[in-house]
Structures are given as C-alpha cells and as structure tokens.
Amino acid sequence: MPASIASLDTPVALIDVPQMQRNIQRMQQRMDNLGVRLRPHIKTSKCLPVVQAQIKAGASGVTVSTLKEAEHCFAEGIQDIFYAVAMAPGKLAQALTLKRKGCQLSILTDSLIAAQAIVDFGQQHDERFDVWIEIDCDGHRSGLRVEDESLVDIARILSEGGMQLCGVMTHAGSSYELDTPQALQALAEQERHLCVRAAQRIREAGLACPQVSIGSTPTALSALSLEGVTEVRAGVYVFFDLVMHNVGVCVADELALSVLTTVIGHQKDKGWVITDAGWMAMSRDRGTQRQQRDFGYGQVCTETGDWIDGALLSSANQEHGIITLSSIGDIDITARFPIGSRLRILPNHACATGAQFPDYRACDASGEVQTWSRLHGW
8 A cells, every 4th residue: 555755654765766767767778879788786676676677677687696686586587697696605506496496597606616616516416507707807806807817717617517608797896986987987998898808718718608797887877888798787776876976977866765764853062963864774884985075874855855965964873863064054953953854864875775674665756655675685
C-alpha cells in the first residue's frame, strides 16, 4: 500500500525514483552511443526493483559482489550474472549449485593458484566454469599487471583445463580520487587501453579471449572511446552520491538517494542541531574527507530535497547526528530547525549508506512512497 513521505518514521533511506530513472537513462544512453553493453554492478542498490529498472532501460545481465546477490537475482529470473570478486576455492560449491540450476554464472580469478583450484574443482565435478581474469589497471586494488608473465599462464591453465575463458576485466577504482575532466578522460583511456592490451596478449599466445570488461562510474561517464571493449560494469551511477559530486560526474540535483531524518534537539551555545540520523543511518564512510570538499557525514537538505548551503551533518554518534552551519549569523537554529521538523541528508557513499537499511522508501513523481526491500549478507 503506497504511503507518503509525511507518514514515514525516521531515519529512513529515500529513493527519488524519477531522478533514479534519469540516472539510469543517462548511463544507458552513453553506453549505447559508445557501442558497448552495460552490465550494471548491483552492489550499490542490492534491490530488485532498481535492477529491473536498469534491465528495462537496456542493461544486459548484472554484476554482483556476493554469491547471495547472484542467488537472489537468479531466483528472480535474471540469468546472466558475473560474480566480480576473486573466487575463493571454498565458494566453488556454492557457484556450482547455481550453475546446476541453470544460472549463466561467470566467476573471476587473478592468480595461478586460484585458477588451478577452479580447474581442479570443475574437472572433479564435470563442470565447465565460465571464468574472467582480473587486470590491475591503476594499482588501486587487486588484479594482474598487464605485462605480468602469469597472465598468459592463467589463461592457458583455464583453457586447457576445460574451463571457458570469458575474457579480461578491470576496474579503475582510483577514478574516485580525481576531479577534473582531463584527468578522468586520461584514466578512462588508461583503463581501456590496458585491459584491451591484456586481451591481446592472451590472443597472441593462441588462446581465445572474446570479451573485455571495464567498469567505474567516473570512467564510464568520461571515456571518449571504448574501442576494443565489449562491456562496462558501472554501479553507483544509479543513485550517485557526494563522492561522485566531488569527482565531477554528477550535480547536486542528480543525487537520488537520501536519508530522511527528524530534528530531536539543539545545543544553542554550540550551534548544533541534533537529529536521529547518526552513523548507524549514514554509515561511517567519510569518503569526501580525502577530496577537495569535505561534506562531513552528509549534506543537509530540506524535507523536500532542496540543498541548504553550508549545512552539514558534521559529526555523528551511533543514533545522533549533529548538524552545523558554516555561517550562523543571526539565525535562531531552534526556529529555523524546530524539534520535530524533518530534513534529508545526502550521503558520501550511496553503497555504504544503503547498506545500513533493510529496505528503501521509493518516492515517485506523485509523492507516493513504496517499500523496496534490500538484500543483506553474503
């Protein structure tokens, strides 16, 4: 039964559905124009109605960060699923169960040891796993350097061991540290070039490497060319957040996720407005702290979503958030933010803030609100 924002208890995670739809269309249109398939990473929302909106817009398959996400998506009719975290040998049985049910699950590795474990398990159970090899394009996290001697060896182990080598993939996570179009374009080209080069190395060794998969919201929205790339796995674009705002790939009005909170007190001598959204609601993520503009625990907006300049959730306890204003002047904070009034807080990191809640409240253009459940766990 649809509700209204006014009827909601707080704190609660709100999705602006029309804005979310615009974000989805923006990314889908860009990938269509660049001639690649979009396989969205659903770890941001972990929410079936959001995923369905992405697929309806033209996305092909999904990327997941847990096998539980894969199981959930498959149970809802989504078959083409990429588990884009290096496969731990102990999880192969769980992956096997999914495949035996008919899921088109592909998995990931970046080491000889793990590749051999996949081959051994696959042969033992007479199963041909679809496997990607992860490439490190920017020193940000995991994966193999493009010129690593073991790259071709891993591809050979998988191919000659009876597995299906899907291709190579990478993720330019260091894009979150950039904030100019020129720097983002350069990293997008680096991401593309190195992953394509990795595929070429495997092909030059006489092995099939049909696909090249890259992904990060900033580089996907900044790339001038995706020549040689077959798919992109962006994720946070569906909601955007303050980190993405600082990176420069979205503006304030494009942030589709916020936390609705209630004013529960004041400390007039300190200029504090106390709310019921602490770090249990916003998360501990302080991603903007490392950027040029620090938003504390979140940017404060009116209940209707209008940005209040200079108002930040500057600190947070478990269930208490503290709002401060950069310039109080003659403002009476008790009158401006009376007890019982409600505000929205825009998060630093949509993935982290969403993870604090069992569900979202999705608000449509008419103001009606529906409950969309969110997946938890591994």
